[in-house]
Amino acid sequence: MYHPDQIEPKWQKKWADDGLYHADIDPEKPKFYALTMLPYPSGDLHIGHWYAMTPSDARARFKRMQGYNVLFPIGFDAFGLPAENAAIQRGIHPKSWTYSNIENMRRQLKSMGAMFDWRREAISADPSYYRWTQWFFIQFFKNNLAYRKEAAVDFCPNCNTTLAREQVQGEDRHCERCGTPVIKKNLTQWFFRTTNYAEELLDFSDMDWPEQVQTLQTNWINRSEGASVIFKTEQGDQIEVFTTRPDTLWGATFMVLAPEHPLVSKITTPEQQTEVAAYREQAEHMGDIQRESTDREKTGVFTGGYAINPVNNERIPIWIADYVLMGYGTGAIMAVPAHDQRDFEFAQKYALPIVVVIQPSDVAPIHLDEMDAAVPASGEMVNSGPLTGTPGEQAFDQAVAYIQQKGVGERAVNYRLRDWLISRQRYWGAPIPIVHCPHCGPVAVPDDELPVELPEDVEWLPTGESPLKLHPTWRNTTCPQCGGPAERETDTMDTFMCSSWYHLRYLSPDYDQYPFDPAEYDYWMPVDTYTGGIEHATMHLIYTRFFHKACRDLGITKGKEPMRQLRNQGMVLGEDNEKMSKSRGNVVSPDDLVQAYGADTVRAYLMFFARWELGAPWNSSGIEGSVRWLRKVWYTFLEPARNSQSANPEILRTVRRKVHQTLESVTRDFETLGFNTVVSGLMELLNELNTAKSAGAFGTEAWAEAESLYLRMLAPICPHIAEELWERTGHAYSIHDQAWPEVDEEAAKEDEITLIIQVNGKLRDRLTVPVNISADEAKVAALASENVQPFLEGGEPKKVIYVPGRLVNIVV
């Protein structure tokens, strides 16, 4: 009988004792770095973790059997808010909460039977880890990739911390972690210059990443081509604007600044002072959700000031309006009401002039008094001074050339991507290693004083303030530069900073000279296959790419990208087709499943029940199929047959053919991460083998080969049962050290094929013919078919198409 509860712990212990999955540098072997996104130690391993990790493990095991030296590490993204919330709510220290969770999750992870090399485990909350997170920060700081500025930033009132732009999501602009709508706050925060890399981050060449992730990142970065144009106020101040439509410059009849624009107070005339101040006040207090809602009627006020349109020297009024955002572009726009809907609405409401300067050829001649909407299309330039008459296709380039020649602007590219805000006003994170000195300003903590350790004796007060700020002594220090009294930065780093480089720490988690051992780096990097959820497309996956490129420019890392191939798994939903959650009561516990069925069954089912990249709702009866399969595997190979060795050569030939055909498809599907068809292929083969077994194939040479190949193909998916059967069928330990079998092309070949006979593309007959049938023979056979005759109606076919080895299509 198959008893997974007996064999699984036994083999897990033996593999661990033998160090079977230790991955060490071996220059003789090609390397393969397989990486699965590291989990947050929330306390319990979710079925989603199993869904993410066990297929990745199977793929890594497959690569290992193919002869690669495979590194498949694991660790914990151990800093973060839930730990701190547990501290506030239940009085448990985040450290003990986190580390006891890690202990439990380690046990759960080990129950998977995955080939993790535990010697390489890295925990981002260990001082030996975050010492280097801090070290990276300092490298960025010293090289002007980290800077501090005051800005209106997103703040989660529930988590009591600022967030990066990427961590604010959805229409209601809610916090990525807790779902609370964020508010804007003016704060001085640390940023990384991700925007320096905007252009490079758009380049996905030589990367095998899903189209969807490329699209998400490309849209997130949102490159737009246009021109930057300098307008001057009547007092001579410059106002720079970005426009994607330089060809509409002659139609710019007013300017709009964001209410927060620094020039507003200077431009505003005394008469307009009160109104402008009131509007700015109102804009400041209005939530972002309200302010950014598109359907709200546009509002604004006149500043009293005027600018000069640099192409036609027209005097145009300067307004402020909250539909212009300080955070995008320059916070100022030239308004072209005739050709931009927003500007059009604004101009209508406030009776501002509208001038048509573009006449698209497929639009009836535009008359000002008949306009009820802007005409955003491009077309021939009209009313545009020297450029009047320029055809639509040339308008953009001609306009840019014109402003460049006049020295009032130039071609420009703008991105929506913002710099990465990394300050968090929380305790449980890596402290930002900066000392604020009243004389020297912000000064980096010297390398030999790293890590800046988190003090453990902190108090939890429900004030929303970081305990680091409230700590009586920790803040006080001396300036590393001048030696005078100074204060430590009390903000910690975004945990995405920790996870931007964990793949490097896995290489040498105990190394203390550098973030990683360069020898390990040179051997293992880049990551060959990276797997994880698509929800990280515009967060972690952008950050880690930025991090790699920034480090490359500092001489720390090498190569263009950190991860060569990326694959995303889908999500396992509850049986009710809803996202699993405790409150819905639809959570599936992997611990319970392992207890009931064994890890191998859970692994097999997770790989079989859905397309991995799509995921599907859980089906608790579906897992029965995987249980039955493994039970069947067990007795197929272990229970001798009464009629052993009595099969005829025909049967044995068929056995060999099926085995090698399956090996071919399984190999291909493992390569492409098509796990569901790997499993179904093996199920199918097992059915065939049982047919052959009842026909007397058991105990033959062909059977022995089938057994050996079957178990090896099974090994990556169900490592325990494969090892057990490998031993029980008399093979030497360990199956996981065996080579992936080679396909015997000769054995896989078919002798006969089923030739499909179609008439006008419709199936009419199937003929069994020799595989090497000639085209003429095939056509003759097809035309002779009884099922075809009635359709010929005695006449000659118009055309007969023969697809070698497949079909004959008769066109009548």
Added chain:
RNA sequence: GGGGCAGUGGCGGAAUGGCAGACGCAACGGACUUAAAAUCCGUCGGUAGUAGUACCGUGUGGGUUCGACUCCCACCUGCCCUACCA
């Protein structure tokens, strides 16, 4: 408003432009059993027919092709991302 992905039996899914529904779940019928579980055998897209078989069928409508689940165009539905982005 913009962009992306998906749509195949009761369900999950399979199918280099060439036999639609492999494999599995559920369901139904049968064998074994005192009984149950386990296991085994069989049926399982729709309509008509005892049957051979015929017709219909991969969200809808067109197109390309000897031939379309697959490629192209338009649309519908669902999900995801994004959004006064200048």
